[in-house]
Amino acid sequence: MALLSSSPSLSITSPTYRYYPSRRLCFYPISATHVVTLHHIDKSSLTISETSSEDQLWAAACLRDHKRYLAEREFEALKERIAGKRTGFNRVSCLNASLPLSQFLSLPDDDLCAQCKFSENGEDRVVVGTLDVNQCMSLPDEITGMKPQGIEGQFARGYLSNVCVANExxxxxxxxxxxxxxxxxxxxxxxxxxxxxxxxxxEPAKQLYMKSGFVYENDEPAWQARFLDRPRRLLLWLGLPGNQNW
Known part of the structure; x- marks a missing residue:
């Protein structure tokens, strides 16, 4: 699986990033080699929705990292953020894109893709894409957006993070x-x-976001990227309807 966003950073073959509860906001590359090859999908059966159960959160965590101990940490962090227990986050939602398990031709019992499965209304589905929407002033260890300014920024500013889609x-x-x-x-x-x-x-991530309407606002200082031992990041902005600058 590959990350699309930085707080991800979007990379269709580049990494995804995840949030760890007891440390700084760290984003590390994710590789989803555990998903069964499925080049073409039936989008009529694709569902994208906010997670509503722990099973769905677990499936998202497994897609973000196929190493179980890291998936468990991401799972606990997700639950904390969504429950409003993480300081600095006003509201967080995990969105999952899922397909019916029947669309996968084979799914070995020992394949970690099995961990990305959940049941909904009696149907087994597999999470094939995920991201978080964060309503907050800033993300730890990331450059901060400039809009809107003042007290309004506490509630009217948001960030996407942990954007990833299975490589296949x-x-x-x-x-x-x-x-x-x-x-x-x-x-x-x-x-x-x-x-x-x-x-x-x-480049794939930048293309995706810019085609989705995001534009350049700022970039991370080189010293900060070196200190955090990661590639330097750009900060992209999108004004939503209701924004006078939109």
Whole structure:
């Protein structure tokens, strides 16, 4: 699986990033080699929605990292953020894109993709894409957006993070679908200024976000990237309907 966003940084073959509860916001590359090859999908059966159960959160965590101990840490961090237990986050939602298990031709019992499975209304489904929408002033260890300023920024600013799509399902438009859904969720929350971080050398991710309406606002100082031992990031901005600058 590959990350699309920085706070991800979007990379269709580049990394994804995840949040660890007891340390700084760290984003590390994710590789999803555990998903069964499935080059073409039936989008009529694709569902993108906010997670509503721990089973769905676990499936998202497994897609973000196929190493179980890291998936468990991401799972606990996700639950904390969504429950409002993480300082600095006003509201967080995990969005999952899922397909029926029946669309996968084979799924070995020992394949970690089995961990990305959950049941909904009696149907087994597999999470094939995920991202977080964060309503907050800033993300730890990331450059901060400038809009809107003042007290309004506490509630009207949001960030996308942990954007990832299974490698085997790239070029199916799942990244665009996830970002489109995230815009609707952010607007529902009253967010007028949506941000995403992306590595400067992550061309697929930049293309995705810019085609989705994001534009350049700022970039991370080289010294900060060296200190955090990661590629330097760009900060991209999108004004949502209701924003006078949109």
């Amino acid at each position: 399902l790239h070029r199916n438009g799942l990244g665009y679908d996830l970002v489109a859904k995230s815009k609707a969720v952010a607007q529902k929350w009253g967010i007028t200024d949506l941000y995403v971080h992306v590595a400067v050398n992550n």
